[in-house]
Amino acid sequence: MAKLLSGTRVYGNATVDTFLTVAGNITANNLSSLSWQTVQTSNFSATNNNAYPVNTTSTAITATLPSSPSAGNTIYFTDYAGTFGTNNLTINTQSPDTIAGQTSLLANINFSSIEIY
Numbered sequence: 001m002a003k004l005l006s007g008t009r010v011y012g013n014a015t016v017d018t019f020l021t022v023a024g025n026i027t028a029n030n031l032s033s034l035s036w037q038t039v040q041t042s043n044f045s046a047t048n049n050n051a052y053p054v055n056t057t058s059t060a061i062t063a064t065l066p067s068s069p070s071a072g073n074t075i076y077f078t079d080y081a082g083t084f085g086t087n088n089l090t091i092n093t094q095s096p097d098t099i100a101g102q103t104s105l106l107a108n109i110n111f112s113s114i115e116i117y
Contacts, residue, residue, distance in 0.1 A: 053080035056087035
């Protein structure tokens with residue numbers, strides 16, 4: 001699993017479109033440029049410039065990133081039900097792409113969100 005470095009941000013303990021309290025730094029990006037998809041409840045292939053609410057209440061889910069990403073592409077995942085800690089979201093890359101040198105990233109913090117760009 002990947003260690004998060006520059007270019008991948010995780011926002012914990014927050015839900016999209018709510019008020020939140022932050023201890024430390026926060027970076028707010030313009031999520032309005034992304035196309036919000038329906039809630040994902042099983043394994044899926046993510047596409048560029050989309051945002052995915054992911055519900056892992058029943059089972060762990062794997063999202064596969066697109067092959068051949070381009071500069072400026074963004075994909076956003078958020079823990080819809082606050083269950084990533086119990087049933088994880090795994091984000092897989094496609095060869096030869098990596099996230100911080102790894103082929104997958106594990107999201108295991110309840111109510112977290114991950115932006116990949």
